[in-house]
Amino acid sequence: MAVDVLDTRILRLLIEQPRTSVREYARILGVARGTLQARLDRLERDGVITGTGPTLSPAALGHPVLAFVHLEVTQGHLVEVGDALAAVPEIIEAFSTTGGGDLLTRVVARDAGHLEDVIQRLIQLPGVVRTRTDVALRERVAHRVLPLVESVGRAAGDRDRPGPGAGRG
Structure with missing residues (x-):
C-alpha cells in the first residue's frame, strides 16, 4: 500500500499525540474529519496501523x-x-x-x-x-517507527514532485 504525505503526517500525530481525538487531529492537519477518518480506516485495513492500545513496560511490571x-x-x-x-x-x-x-x-x-x-x-x-x-545490558534505541514513517513520507513527497525538465514540451 502506498503511504502518501498526508498519511505520514497522520501517522506522526498518532505516534506523538496518541491520546488526541480524531476531531483534534483533523483540526491540526487542516483536513475534514471525514477525510481523516477514511484515511485512518484505510491505514488500519491495510495493516499499517496494527493497534491503538497503550505500550507497557515489562520493567515497571517487575520484570527489568x-x-x-x-x-x-x-x-x-x-x-x-x-x-x-x-x-x-x-x-x-x-x-x-x-x-x-x-x-x-x-x-x-x-x-x-x-x-x-x-x-x-x-x-x-x-x-x-x-x-x-x-x-541485554542497556537499551540503546527504543522501539520506534517514526524515523521509518518520515523516510516513507519523504519518498512519497519526492514521487509526487515533478522531476527536472518535467512539463517542458
Whole structure:
C-alpha cells in the first residue's frame, strides 16, 4: 500500500499525540474529519496501523531483565515449539529466523535466577535441541517507527514532485 504525505503526517500525530481525538487531529492537519477518518480506516485495513492500545513496560511490571534467547529446534518441530512458546508469559515476542538458530525470543524476567528458570523451561520443551542466551545490558534505541514513517513520507513527497525538465514540451 502506498503511504502518501498526508498519511505520514497522520501517522506522526498518532505516534506523538496518541491520546488526541480524531476531531483534534483533523483540526491540526487542516483536513475534514471525514477525510481523516477514511484515511485512518484505510491505514488500519491495510495493516499499517496494527493497534491503538497503550505500550507497557515489562520493567515497571517487575520484570527489568531482558534477554534474547535463541532456540535451535529439531527439524519438523518448529510449529509445535512456536505454539508452546505462547504458553510462557515471560516470552513477549518470538520469531522464526535464519542463521544461528531457528527461533529468536525476547524474554523478560524479574532477576537472573528467574531468567534461568525460564530458560530451563524452554530447554525442556519437546523439540528444543539447545538455547543460547544474550542478556541485554542497556537499551540503546527504543522501539520506534517514526524515523521509518518520515523516510516513507519523504519518498512519497519526492514521487509526487515533478522531476527536472518535467512539463517542458
